[in-house]
Amino acid sequence: MSSTVGTHTGLHSELGRRRGEHAGRSANPVIKVHDLAWLEFHKPDLARAEAFAWAFGFSTVSRTPDELQLRGSDAGAACVLIRRGPASRLTGMALQAADEADLSRLAEATGARTRALPESIGGIAVDLTDPSGLPVRVVAGTHQHQALSPQRPHTFNFGHELQRANATQRPAREPARVQRLGHAVLQTTKYLEVLNWYLDHFGMIVSDFLFFPGQRERGPTMSFIRCDRGRTPADHHTLAIALGPNNRYLHSAYQVCDLDALAAGGEHLKDHGYQRSWGIGRHIQGSQIFDYWRDPDGLMVEHFSDGDMFDSTLEPGWAPFAASGLAQWGPPATKDFLGVNPKALPYEARSMIGALREHNEFDIRRLVGMMKVANS
Template identity: 30%
Template sequence: MTSNRIQLDRLLYTHYQHPNLHPVKNFCADFGLIEVSESDGLIYFRGFGENPCIYIAEQSQDSKKHFVGAGWAVPAYTDLEKAAALPSASPIQLSTVPGGGSYVEIPDPNGVIIRLHHGVQYKGIAAAERPEPVITNTWLEKPRRGMFQRFERGASRVHKLGHYGILVKQDDFDRTLEWYKSTFSLVPTDSVYDTHSGADIMTFCHIDKGEQFTDHHSFFISASPIGTGGSRVHHSSFEVDDVESQTLGHYHLEKQGWTNCWGIGRHVLGSQIFDYWFDYSGNILEHYTDGDIVNCHTKTSRHPAVPETMAVWGPNVSAAFMTGG
């Protein structure tokens, strides 16, 4: 960990604006998000985990969808003070997002908002919402004796927001990545490079917590495919409790008439089982489970941008996923 950077503790939420909140609210329920509160054109959602808010849906002031940005928790008030001293940063102010505390708002080089929160009041995991672990019999060990597998159909059980990613122009890729790395305690875990130019076109970053293990990536940045414009969100990804819940949620979303973007499959980088869906506004939201965790001893790797780097099994990747919707 480097002292001149702002130390991040965890990713809290992503924030989207939608032209029509009512159908988005229906999608979120079918996706497995739990509504916390609604007021003044804002709806706050949580999962069953400790974070009091993991997704914000806001009424757009025009007929278009917008990605506002993301909220992160920092471990010390001094991190807020350090953030407030940065160019274009807001002063420290009280947060109205569930969980309270104070925050500073910083735009990244492309205008995507980063909100840094301190003093968030985390919630306990309610006993009624705590998923029971699935006991699996394998060829070698069969611990489930005299018990049967019985599952309830319905939405996946969402735990937390795991990561999000943005698309930027190839010309802006290096400087944007450098800004994130030098401003925050984010470290590349894996990068993907173009096989013709040799230039990196995607980088997955984890929170640097030294010896402590953390998710393979909490943030990623990717170069936009040719002709798809400038900076925008690619997707937000939410961890579910297990693959059974994820698969049940897949068929629940399908039954409710929502459109699958790509999945179910198994990624190579990060290893997680993925399932990507379009919400009502056309944003891509992901369910994932069984992702890798890393620490300071994990070496950064580079991989060629070929189909074999994306998934080890699953359906063919969709064109919409490649372009970000």
């Protein structure tokens, strides 16, 4: 660990780890996954889901009466799989292994088996379930689609640095072309157990910890974790895990080429009647320029651009969890984004009451801390 970069330098957080706090990585993980491969959802109406997907900037890989596969413009496998189901929900996710040998090692360590994936996907997988009950499959050898024609970033005149002359900027109000799946954010009542499971099994590394105001001594309640690719930089977070009153999907994020694509794509979504949840702004943890939207079934998805990339040498940052600390600039976090929309309050109240009755990490003091976050 002597070669790691300390957070006290101010590189990405003003606070670093204290003695005895979580190290943010496993000493001996089973394997080290390479990336987030895809997310799997159920949706009751595939035609409606595909219409939103096109407006959001996905391309269709395949469509049957019961399954829709979506992709970005980057080369690779489909990054969203939607199957027909009675309710709209996340049903699982896939992580990309470095190679098939890692799958054999993972299967041996967990008692699981490798199995062939459907021909439409290709490759093999090891199927596991995280401590919150979410199916997680680790895959290798899947079909890799060739890259599509990308959306080109604009050429900017920054200050006195002239890059564009005798030419105008006219970004079209059209779908922002999704390049790739960036990350998923999950909430769980078993935060520490779930975090350690991902670090121990898949060799992921914490980029940033957040803790509830006044509760640092009780440990973190949210972590942004990335893949360990050694000296090759990886996304600031491939997964983010937060403590909360139930186990659920919060949002997933998809990269677009630049701010103009994100903003003009947002105008296209607005013109077609879709609901913005929060944006446009720039995050603190991860630094992404963001724009959050609700799909027709209420699930949250994010366009992002210009995110941080860290290699394995960077230690975790520590920061208090506050709604006002979620963005460097942009509008205040909305009630919809924070989950305190009046329409959702009856459901949230039932979730909190249920969680407090169960034996898990979400107790009365954590509830008070979470409410301080929402009202900060």
